[in-house]
Structure formats: structure tokens, C-alpha cells
Amino acid sequence: xxxxxxxxxxxxxxxxxILPLAVIFVEAFSKGAAVYFNSVNDPDAWAAIKxxxxxxxxxxxxxxxxxxxxAWCIAKYKFPGRSLLLTLVDLPFAVSxxxxxxxYVLIFGRQGWLGDWLFDPKYPVPHWVGFAQxxxxxxDWGPHDTIRIIFAVPxxxxxxxxxxxxxxxxxxIPLMEAQGNDEEYAALTLGANGWxxxxxxxxxxxxxxxxxxxxxxxxxxxxxFGAVSVVSGHIRGQTNTLPLHIELLYQSPGAYAGAFACxxxxxxxxxxxxxxxxxxxWRHARAARETA
Amino acid sequence: MRAPRGKPPEPIASAELSTTTTEYxxxxxxxxxxxxxxxxxxxxxxxxxxxELKVPAGQLVALLGPSGSGKTTLLRVLAGLEYADPGxxxxxxxxxxxxxxxxxxxxxxxxxxxHYALFRHLTIFENVAFGLKVRGKKTRPPRxxxxxxxxxxxxxxxxxxxxxxxxxxxxxxxxxxxxxxxALATEPKVLLLDEPFGALDAKVRKELRRWLxxxxxxxxxxxxFVTHDQEEALELADQxxxxxxxxxxxxxxxxxxYDNPATPFVFEFLGNVNRLELTAVPNAPAEATPAQxxxxxxxxHDIELLRxxxxxxxxxxxHHVFAAGAGARVQVVGxxxxxxxxxxxxxxxxxxxxxxxxELVHARLRRxxxxxxxxxxxxxxxxxxSV
Numbered sequence: 001x002x003x004x005x006x007x008x009x010x011x012x013x014x015x016x017x018i019l020p021l022a023v024i025f026v027e028a029f030s031k032g033a034a035v036y037f038n039s040v041n042d043p044d045a046w047a048a049i050k051x052x053x054x055x056x057x058x059x060x061x062x063x064x065x066x067x068x069x070x071a072w073c074i075a076k077y078k079f080p081g082r083s084l085l086l087t088l089v090d091l092p093f094a095v096s097x098x099x100x101x102x103x104y105v106l107i108f109g110r111q112g113w114l115g116d117w118l119f120d121p122k123y124p125v126p127h128w129v130g131f132a133q134x135x136x137x138x139x140d141w142g143p144h145d146t147i148r149i150i151f152a153v154p155x156x157x158x159x160x161x162x163x164x165x166x167x168x169x170x171x172x173i174p175l176m177e178a179q180g181n182d183e184e185y186a187a188l189t190l191g192a193n194g195w196x197x198x199x200x201x202x203x204x205x206x207x208x209x210x211x212x213x214x215x216x217x218x219x220x221x222x223x224x225f226g227a228v229s230v231v232s233g234h235i236r237g238q239t240n241t242l243p244l245h246i247e248l249l250y251q252s253p254g255a256y257a258g259a260f261a262c263x264x265x266x267x268x269x270x271x272x273x274x275x276x277x278x279x280x281x282w283r284h285a286r287a288a289r290e291t292a
Numbered sequence: 293m294r295a296p297r298g299k300p301p302e303p304i305a306s307a308e309l310s311t312t313t314t315e316y317x318x319x320x321x322x323x324x325x326x327x328x329x330x331x332x333x334x335x336x337x338x339x340x341x342x343x344e345l346k347v348p349a350g351q352l353v354a355l356l357g358p359s360g361s362g363k364t365t366l367l368r369v370l371a372g373l374e375y376a377d378p379g380x381x382x383x384x385x386x387x388x389x390x391x392x393x394x395x396x397x398x399x400x401x402x403x404x405x406x407h408y409a410l411f412r413h414l415t416i417f418e419n420v421a422f423g424l425k426v427r428g429k430k431t432r433p434p435r436x437x438x439x440x441x442x443x444x445x446x447x448x449x450x451x452x453x454x455x456x457x458x459x460x461x462x463x464x465x466x467x468x469x470x471x472x473x474x475a476l477a478t479e480p481k482v483l484l485l486d487e488p489f490g491a492l493d494a495k496v497r498k499e500l501r502r503w504l505x506x507x508x509x510x511x512x513x514x515x516x517f518v519t520h521d522q523e524e525a526l527e528l529a530d531q532x533x534x535x536x537x538x539x540x541x542x543x544x545x546x547x548x549x550y551d552n553p554a555t556p557f558v559f560e561f562l563g564n565v566n567r568l569e570l571t572a573v574p575n576a577p578a579e580a581t582p583a584q585x586x587x588x589x590x591x592x593h594d595i596e597l598l599r600x601x602x603x604x605x606x607x608x609x610x611h612h613v614f615a616a617g618a619g620a621r622v623q624v625v626g627x628x629x630x631x632x633x634x635x636x637x638x639x640x641x642x643x644x645x646x647x648x649x650x651e652l653v654h655a656r657l658r659r660x661x662x663x664x665x666x667x668x669x670x671x672x673x674x675x676x677x678s679v
Contacts, residue, residue, distance in 0.1 A: 182409035185373050190423035190478060191397030200426070204413040 024267050027260035039249075039258035040265065047237040048245035049265070051153070055228075055241060056221040059160040063217050067168025068210065072202070074169075075176035076184070089169045092162055101159050101230025108149040108158075118147050151233030156241065159227040164220045171213030172206055179205055208284040212277065219273040223266060242266055324349040324387055324514035325370060325482060331380035332365055339365040341538040342380070347516060347531070349387075352508045354525035355518045357535035358561065363518045364406075366535070367484050370516065371403045372396035387481055399482075402475030406487040408467045410459040416470055417442055417455035423478035445473040449507075465496045476511075485517035489524060501528055522562050526550060534558050556663045559589040566590050566633035568626075585665040592636035594658040597622065597645055605654035610647040615639060622647055624655065 029036050039045060074086055092100060106112050110119055149155045183205065187197040203210075225243040232239045240248065242262060249259035325347035332340040339362045347353050355363040368374040369384065373396055376382035383392045391399045411419050418425075420442045424433055433441070446452055449469035459467055468488065475483060488504065489497040505528055508515055519525050525532050526546040534541045534549060534557075542554040553559040560567065568588040598605060608624040611632075615621075620642040622635045635655065637645075647653055 182405050182407060183411055185396075186403070186405060186409040186411070186474075187422070187426070189371055189373070189396045189401065189403040190426065190474070192422070192426040193397075196426045200422070201411055204411075 021267060024260055024263050027257060028264040029257075030260075031257040035257050036261045036264075039255075039261035042258070044237045044240065045245060045258075045262055048240045048242045048262070051156075051240065052222050052242040054153075055156055055160050056218055058157050059164055059221045060214060060218050062161055063164050063168050063221075064210070064214055066165060067172060067213060067217075068206075070169040071172035071176055075173050076181055086173070089166055089173075092165050097163060097224070097226025098230060100162050101227035104155055104158050104162075104231050105150050108155065110150075112150070118149065150231055151235070152239060155231035156228050156239065159231045160221050160224055163224050163227050164217045167217035167220060168210065168213035171209050171216070175206055175209040176202075208280055208287055212280045212284065215273055215276045215280065219270065222269055323347060323385070324351070325516065326385040326388075327366070327370060328383050328385075329380060330366065330369055330376045330382040330384070332362075332369060332374060332376050332382075338538045340369070340376070342382075343538070343540050345370075345533065345540065347514060349514050350512050351530045352505070352515045352528065353517070353531045353533060354529035355516060355533050355535060356522060356525040356561075357520065359520060361535040362538040363520075363535045364486055367486055367516060367518050370482070371401050371484050372399050373403070400478075400480050402472075402478065402480035402483045404468070404471045404475050404483070404485045404488060406490050408459075408471040408491075410467055410471060410474070412459050414458070415455065416446070416451075416457050416459070416462070419459070419470060420445055420455075420474045420477050422474065441477065442473075445477055446470075448476070448511075449473045450503075463496075464492045465500050468492065468500060472507075476513075481514065483513050483515040485515065487519060488517050489519070489521070497524075504528065526562070534561065536561070553589075553661070556587060556589065559661065564592050564634065564636075566592060566595070568629075568631050568633060586662055587664075588657075588660050588662050590633075590657045590660045592621070592634040594660075595633070595635045596656040596658060597624070597635055597637065597641075597647065598654045598656060599645070601654045602656065605656045608653060608655045610649060610651045610653060612649070613642070613647055615642055624653070627652065 070085070070089055074082060074089070108114055108118060149158070183201050184197050187201045192200065223243060224241075225247070228241055229244055229247075232241065232244055234240055234244060234248065236245075236248070243266065246259050246262045246266070249255040249262060323346045325345065327343075327345045329342055329344070330340050331342050332338075341362075343362075343366070345366065355366060357363045365374060369376055369382075370386075372384075372391070372394060376384075376392070383390060385391065386399060386401070396403070411422065414422070421438050424438045424441065427433075432438075443452075443455065446455060449472055451466060451469055451473070454462065454466070454470075459470070462470065472483075472485075489500055492500060501524060517528075526549075529546060531543060532546050532549050533543050536557045542549050542558045544552075549558060550562050553562060556567075559565050566589065568590070597608075601607065607627040609627055610622060611625050612623040613620065614623070618639065620637055620639055622637065622642070623632065624635060625632050645653070
């Protein structure tokens, strides 16, 4: 009976998890290694990779700061509106990614609330201020332009920040609530100021939880498709992130293997994330055992 | 500030009297801690109601009360971890200095938390050194001096050789003493302990209690500790502050509050007591009748059982005799009133009396205290004076 159950479980895992993963790599190399490396080496693919890394490099630190601040606020203080804030932190998880993208189009798009003002040629700004198309990949000190957010990189950053906001905060709130305020109060009575208390007491106590949240946040920031697809405009080499680039290749005739080649990169990222996640959980469990 | 070693305490009061003239109020001068008009509310809940606390220098004072009586809140107000309500005009003076709006780190108080709140990721050495290391460059002692002071403190709390360990590797009693060493590292003028023995098992608790008493005699630092355990407060403290319902009920030396409780609450909270509502106490003053809401309190060991009636006895029926150990307890019920009460006597007296079940005997209340709604009836107990 036990063998049967284990067998069923393994068969299920093979069919639904291992097989699709394997298919990605098999398809990626189906036309040979040369095609694989050409697809990855393609300028548009490189642009997508660079853009994806850039987006993550902006969104993850932002959400680390926001997440720690929100978790600190919610876990360590009692104030009116606390549960409302807690609900708001969860909002991006509840909202469909399409909506997450669309809200920014409705605000910053040409027909959006701020559209008239943003696209008014009366207020020109230099390219380097205006987030001109292609920023920051094709840095261009060109003529004056208007501020671009939608169908440009700032929009993608905004959508990604929105979608990935809950990861860090969600990870930290239960942890910080469980740890209570006593150590912070102890630091205060010993003469530490707020900043010293944060760096010397709070942060070391939450570091593994924080690291875990950051890893998950990063994985999602690099892999996000829906919200980014709405705001990106799909401009090859300029506003296509790696997931959008994969979709584009997959839809275009003859680039089937290329799509899988790029997909294999994202898959590798996922595998690295899983390994990191397991490592952190192991360390975390050890730290928890030690302090218990 | 003085080092927490075996030196005699500085005569703070007289020293400051000779140097200052108008800056300090004389009452504050004598007091290490003086808190006035402290009112603290959490929403609708009143935690502290306009109370005043004075602690003379060098004393060990217990804040005693049931949970929710406001004792921990008062301690946190003294430490600056909570602030009295802004409109309440409350002030906190430490050694004559107004620290009402001073942040906790600048008040010169050491605080030991109920669950110690040791920094779990730091070694014991780093824990104790924390208060010195967070100081600004100008006031921070050099590294060698920090090291020396931390090791001295660990010797003082009798935990040498554990500097490299982490909090989770220590027992509860050891953690408690590390927390104490950490609080003393910044050379506080006042030491505040929140339920210092609350999280320890009974045996360790008793040991550590004695240790703390000796320790206090050694360092002579003004110390206030919070407890809900009357035995702890009575055994350890120079002064006991009994708190109830956001107020201070009574302040006095342990024997004083035990022998002469100022209010019915103190009577019931400290030690065993019989509460008699109907019993007509012989020789009771005329105004102390049940109709006036009069209640009589008498300790079980202040009741004498006699074979023969006398003018000041009441007839009772023996219901249960419990004799094990050094003392004996007899449960009796008033023959006329039907009220139950306990009597404690020595085994010697028990053997003399030999009370049996359902036997009629006579009880003499040696030191009854009668409280009416208005307050104590003084005639019934000439010794009692509100403290």
C-alpha cells in the first residue's frame, strides 16, 4: 500500500513537474546547441535579459524597503487602520495581473487621468529625464521629449513593484509579530537610538525571513508576465522583458526553439530560487531551533 | 554615577542639599524616584489613576498587585517606555531631576524585562556590552575598558566564562542574571525589574530571590521590581507598594502591610484571611453593623478556639480538622450566623483542644478588623492607622 502511494506520487510528479521542465530543455536544444546559443545571443534577447535584470534590480530593493517598513509598522505598532493596511498589503495578490497593469494605463496612459498633462508638448523634458523609449538600455541624449511611463520602462517598473509588493511584507509580518517588541525596548533603555536599534537588533533578527522574501520577490519580478504585458507595449529590444520576449518568439513562425532557449534561462532562475529557498529554510529552521 | 560594586552608596540627599538651593523641591531631593500625578489610559482602560510613588535612595521596593492592577505600566512609565497621559500633568523625577520627557536611554535607568529580552543573535559578551557600544564616539569607553567592564559584570552576577555563549544556550536563571548584568553595564542610577522571577520554575525562583537580596545589599542600587507573588514581595522588599485597579492601596514595610492592611483589598491580597459579613464581632462599635456594609477581616492564625465561652467569644461548630505538618487548620462554622471560616493553630494547641467533628467550641477573634463602606472603623482596631 505504501509503495503504491509513493509510486502514484512519483508518477504524478514526473508527469506534471519533471516532464514539462525536461521538455523545455529538450525543445531548447532540439535544433542543436548552435541554435540555442544564437537564440540567447540574439540582440533582442540580450536586451530582454538586461531589461529583466534592470527591472528586478529596481523593484526588489524598493519592495525590500517598503516591505520592511510596512511589516515593522503592522507588526510592532497598534494603531487605527492597522487591519486595513494589512489588507492593502495583500491586495496585489488578490488582484488579477491584467488589472495590475491596466490601472497604470488608466492613470499614466495617453487617455488616462494624467495623460493630458504628461503628453502635453508644452512641457518638454530632455530624454534623460523623460524616460524616453529605450531608457535605460539605449541611452540617448536626444532632443526634448515628454515624460513617458506607459509603453516604456517606468511603467514596467511600476507594474512589477505593485505585483511583487506583498512578498517581503507577508514574510516578515508573522515573524516580527512572534518576536515582539521587547528586544527593541531593551535596546532603547540601553541608550540605542532608533537607527541603531534597527541595524543592531531588528534586522539581525529578521534577516533569514527577509532574505527568503527577497528571493521570492526577485523570482516573481523576473517572471512576471501579465501586468508587464499590459504596460510594456512589446517594443522589441526596448520594452520587452524576458517573459514577453519568450511569448513573442513562441508566436512568431520558425522561432519555436528560440522561445524554449530563452525559457530555459527563466527555468534556471526558478531552479536557483528553489535551491536558495531550501537553503534559507534550512538555516531558518536551525536559527529557530537555536533561539527556541 | 557610581560603579555597581560593593562601595557604600553616595549620600545623595545631603550632597545635593549642600550644593543646590532652589532648583529642587526638598521632597524630591530625598527620593531616588518620585512620580506624581501619573495617569495613564489605554483607550477606555485606565491603567494608572493619578498616583504618586516615592522611593528613597538605595531601597529595594516591590510593586505588588494582581494582573491588570497597573504595576507593570507604572514601571514602564518610570523607565520611559510608556509616557503618562499628556493632559494629566504627571511628572517623573529621578534623583531630583525631571525626566518626564526624557527618552529611556537618557534616564539612567536599567530595565530587566520579564522574559529578559536578551538579543538572541548576539553573544553574552555582546549583549552586556551593547549599552556601551551604542554610545557616541565621545562617551564610548575604549575597547579594552568595555571588555574589562563586561567581564567584571559577568563576575558580579556570578557567571564568569560564559561570555562567548549565546542566550539560547543558557538556563532561565542564567539569562535572568545576564539581563541584570546588561542593565547594569550603563551604570544606571535606578534598576527596574519586571516580574524578575515570573518565568522561572519554583526552585530556581527561590534561589534567585535570595541571590537578588544579597546582590542588592552588595550594590546598594535603588531597585523597583514588579511582582504578583505576595511571598516574593514580603520576603525580598524593604518597602511594598500594593496596587489595585490603577491605584496604590498601601505603601509600607512588609510586616506593616501584612499586619495592618489599610484596605479590605490589601487584607485579602496578602496572606490568608477570613472575610465575615454577618458575624457579630463582640465589642464591635455600634456603627459597624451588616446594615452599614460592615465587613470583618481576621487572619486564621488570629483566631483562638476555646472550650469555655467568654464575653468576647462567639460559638462555632467544628466542621473539619486538617493536621499535617507544623500547623493545623480547623474549619468551623458560626453557630448563629452560618458563616464558614478557617482557624490556624499550632499542633500543640490542637492537641490541647482536641476538637471533634460537629462539636461546639468558642472562637475568640484576637485582632479583627472591621471595614465599613466609609472605611475602617477605628475603634475595632486601635493599632490601625492609614499609612
